[in-house]
Amino acid sequence: MRALTWHGEKDVRVDDVPEPEIINPTDAIIEVTATAICGSDLHLYNGYMPGMREGDVLGHEPMGEVIEVGSDVETLEVGDRVVVPFTVSCGSCWFCENELYSLCDNSNPNAEIASEVMGHSPAGLLGFSHMLGGYAGGQAEYLRVPYADVGPIAIDSDLPDEQVLFLSDIFPTGYMAAENADIEETDTVAVWGCGPVGQFAIQSAWMLGADRVIAIDRIPERLEMARRHGNAETIHFEEDDVYDRLMAMTGNRGPDRCIDAVGTEAHGTGVTGVAEKAKQEARLEDDRPHVLRQAITCCRKGGTLSVPGVYIGRSDNLPFGSVMNKALTIKTGQTHVQRYLNPLLETIEDGEIDPSFVITHQVSLEDGPEMYETFNNKEDDCIKVVMTP
Ligand code: NAD
Ligand code: ZN
Structure with missing residues (x-):
């Protein structure tokens, strides 16, 4: 065959x-x-x-x-x-x-x-x-x-x-991502990544009762789909400072729920002892935006971060102190x-x-x-x- x-x-x-x-x-x-x-x-x-x-x-x-x-x-x-x-x-x-x-x-x-x-x-x-x-x-x-x-x-x-x-x-994945975000009626949900998973996370955020959805990407047709089909407000992460924009859009509090529908693509990834390439990537020598770090920094105190994006092996340099002191909830998984x-x-x-x-x-x-x-x-x-x- x-x-x-x-x-x-x-x-x-x-x-x-x-x-x-x-x-x-x-x-x-x-x-x-x-x-x-x-x-x-x-x-x-x-x-x-x-x-x-x-x-x-x-x-x-x-x-x-x-x-x-x-x-x-x-x-x-x-x-x-x-x-x-x-x-x-x-x-x-x-x-x-x-x-x-x-x-x-x-x-x-x-x-x-x-x-x-x-x-x-x-x-x-x-x-x-x-x-x-x-x-x-x-x-x-x-x-x-x-x-x-x-x-x-x-x-x-x-x-x-x-x-x-x-x-x-991808439909169950977007849906579980939204479910994992613990969305309540008054919530603003920010979704990083407007690929297929992000698109279904946006749809599902509305299905689960979000008040507002903000979608982040850099690819025009994907942002356009998030606006047209997903009824989302959008941020172009290369044209705008994501943190500043999100703060301005949420009265400086930050989005209540953040969904990382990007995963390993946006930053280095590392797998101990397996792939040399992946180990090099883990050193985070490049300056591509790190979605997890950004979402942790942007999420409002006491908010939830849902991670459907796939990470492989070690994803270091996470500001875990912020997770702890901002009392964030993180949910993830296949x-x-x-x-x-x-x-x-x-x-x-x-x-x-x-x-x-x-x-x-x-x-x-x-x-x-x-x-x-x-x-x-x-x-x-x-x-x-x-x-x-
Ligand atoms: P995709 O590659 O089509 O989409 C990823 C999007 O993220 C792209 O549009 C890209 O421009 C955008 N992006 C890159 N860097 C960004 C940044 N810094 N800020 C905002 N957006 C950024 O992939 P997809 O099919 O939508 O899948 C997304 C992720 O979900 C992947 O990691 C995939 O492996 C994962 N996934 C997980 C599950 C699961 O069970 N948890 C299932 C399916 C897919
Ligand atoms: Zn898949």
């Missing part, structure tokens, strides 16, 4: 690879009908994520039709149309039973590698590094879905792929996608939101390598790419 594969920093190719097969009786195989590129894929593309191997199949935002199920699969049948969460979760460990799906204890077969770097292991993730399970991803014609009874949600309605695909990741599938599908079916607003590019899988470059460089007004195998 055809699949997008990783061959090193900024080297993604379309290769012929073997089709996936059922390995465990709880697996299912789907024929992929739509699959997206995520900002998280860019961490792999840019070589920030340790544990990638040449030929790894990328992709963690897929949907498609079930074509085979393992003997223990009970909830899915051949022919079902499903969206597959990027978090691989067993459904029966302490964490899954407590709906902390992205912290599943059993779904990362390489837990010891993750523990070496992070001191613990989160769940396995589809199409990510071997440190997080080494599961082949969904930017391919076919995908093996592990624990098929736990993740995938069947779509019974005739909503098009474009409207339900983002249940796999999204517990399974928790949000049903309620968010309902919001789409009810017409409360049409997630397809974020799509700017619909192409074939064969165009994948070019699209990685375009999306990474934020060229051609690219905000979200959906591919059809």
